Amino acid sequence: MVNFDCKEHYKFPDLVEIIRLLRSPGGCPWDREQTHRSIRRNLLEEAYEAAEAIDTEDAGLLCEELGDVLMQVVFHARIEEEAGGFDIDAVSDGICKKLIERHPHVFGSVCVSGSDEVLVNWDQIKRKEKGQATTASAMDSVARSLPSLWRAEKIQSKAAKVGFDWPDVSGALDKLREETEELHAAAGGEGDPREELGDLLFSAVNTARFLKIDPEEALNEACEKFITRFRHVEAAAEQAGKPLSSMTLAEMDLLWDEAKQS
Missing domain, CATH: 1.20.890 (cAMP-dependent Protein Kinase, Chain A)
Structure with a gap:
């Protein structure tokens, strides 16, 4: 039995302490065995469950699922702290500094005309922070763990920002038709069906981007x-x-x- 005072209401520091106790000697055997890798999928699943609560517009469920996501963040931070790395305060410090740096129109003297300019500035600041000197390097930084449709959309958006894009949706639709024909040919033995299917899906995402439709x-x-x-x-x-x-x-x-x- 660990030394912990139960309360009627808890706050964020209480969550940090509970995770510490679960990971400590005398805590939970399962929690003590976990690593970043072993609970990687848990983090993804909890994020998707929170997204489903948003989709169903269930505020009570969203509150619960956000708690599960927050627990995963604290859990990972605790694992790293035990290994002599960062802790939850470093996580908080990092995101606070990032938000301040990327909102110079709020925390600095930069003036913006609206949301579009905010996004342009955000992207420029991010590329500078990450040392992304080229658009290709910015594309390469898009997380490979993202669902493939979202990853394709983000990569295409980065290309579009430097003008590598169709002028309107008709070009995207023509390309989609072309890729469909190439898949037909590959299925008949004239090429690699896997490669052509990938090209077709990539083109479908591009069409969705023009139509402002989330492909996922x-x-x-x-x-x-x-x-x-x-x-x-x-x-x-x-x-x-x-x-x-x-x-x-x-x-x-x-x-x-x-x-x-x-």
Whole structure:
């Protein structure tokens, strides 16, 4: 049993202390065994669960999920502190300095005309901080752990900032059509299907960027739509007393068309 006073309400320092106790001798065996690598996925999963709470507009759930994300941050900081590295204060110090540095229009004497100029300044300051002398180096800094659609979008946006972009969506659509044709050819043995599929997806993201559509959200919505329609197909097959496994593709297509109309 560790020495800890339970309270009716807790604050951030209490979270830091709880994580310290969990990692200390006499704490939790599981928590003591964890490393940055072992809980890497936990951090990602908690962030996605917080994003889902935002999507469902559930404030109570968002409060809970943000707590889980915050716990992961404190957990990683504690692991590093035990190894003789940084601690949670260093994390706080770093982000505070970054926010002050990247908001010279708030904490300095820079004047801006609006949000667009804020973003331009932010990008310039970030590139200077990171020593990104070229656009290619800025592209290379986009995290490879991002979902591929988001990573593609960020890379394309960086190219667009230096003028390497179509003038309007028609160019992106033409490229999408071209890549579709190349994938057709590759599927028929005239090229590498994997490479051509990647090019097609990259072009689809570029089209989404022009249309100001989040490609991850669009694909997730397509997934939800597919599930809804497939549920209709299963229900219709069950009502007809015929399992899907015994149906032909043509029969299932008819049920799918019904689902699209419902």
